[in-house]
Amino acid sequence: MIRVFIERHIAETMESTYDDVEKQALQAAITAPGFISGESLKDIRDPRHRVVLCKFRSEVDWNNWLNSPARKEIMAKINLIIEGEEKVTLMDLAFDA
DSSP: OEEEEEEEEEOTTOHHHHHHHHHHHHHHHTTSTTEEEEEEEEOSSOTTEEEEEEEESOHHHHHHHHTSHHHHHHHHHHTTTEEEEEEEEEEEOOOOO
């Protein structure tokens, strides 16, 4: 299992629009093969700084979702309301505590 961190900065006054679109994105991802879970996080000091944390069965599953028509359609909407580009980081569990 891998974890995918997606970091975004929302354009000013677009927070509620982003929230609506991000809900759509997570709902669409649920149907992606290999998707395990996902959550959207908001920086407590900067509400325009957001992180999406998803778990996928494998990097192959993530890449299939990343390049899917469904995600591309969602990203076309998200790209209109974020500043700059999203930053995606793939992580693997180093050890359990």
